[in-house]
Amino acid sequence: SMASSLLQRGSGHCRRICASSLIFALGQGILASQEFGAGMGSETTRPPDPVDRIHIFLSREDDAEQDRAIGDFRDFIRKSINAADPVLEIGPSYNPVLPKARGFNVETVDHADQETLRRLYAPHDVDIAAIEPVDHVWTGGPISALAGQGRFELVFASHVVEHTTNLAGFLADGLTMLSRSGRLALIIPDKRYCFDFFQPPTDVAKVMSDHAA
Secondary structure (H helix, E strand, C coil): CHHHHHHHHCCCCCCCCCCCCCEEEEECCEEEEECCCCCCCCCCCCCCCCCCCEECCCCHHHHHHHHHHCCCHHHHHHCCCCCCCCEEEECCCCCCCCCHHHCCCEEEEECCCHHHHHHHHCCCCCCHHHCCCCCEECCCCCCHHHHCCCCEEEEEEECCHHHCCCHHHHHHHHHHCEEEEEEEEEECCCHHHCCCCCCCCCCHHHHHHHHHC
16 A cells, blocks of 8 residues: 555654544644535535634544534545645545546545556455556655645545654645645544554654654
8 A cells, every 4th residue: 555655665663653633634834623614515615714613623522523523534525625626645545535536636646556556456355446547656755756846725645644654754745735725634543443542642752753864
């Protein structure tokens, strides 16, 4: 997968990034779960600026409020943009959130081309027909070197960033690919409900030491 490729190509010792929040977005200095899709009824209507509707969900007690404000994370992402907006999805593999087949103006980055991905996933119980043509095959280095800078209204990755060996570098590179009004959105597994349950949360010191390595 794209995630395992990120692990293999990272330098130094890797520890999985463990996070409590399921989704956050970066753009114009915002770091939080944002209610981009509130009241949205289609994939083709651009929501208003979300700056004054920021939600931060950190504790177990926030789960019900998160469910109310966000709902299904993938639908939340899809409703946050116009289908015509230029978008980059990193590592969609066999489960793209913003598929070309649904009319999204999306470019994709993955660790192999469509034919290779379909061959790799054929033995597994997944829908390989959902694997779409890959625009940029990543073999290491900054993703922006492939996709370009300042181009996208949304740079998005689902279940990828927790595998990176350089979280700060990944986020910084993602930000360079955004247009002035663009957003970086990530869906991240909630460690309270997955196999990372017993892993300690990754602290700022670990993130920064990985970045400096």
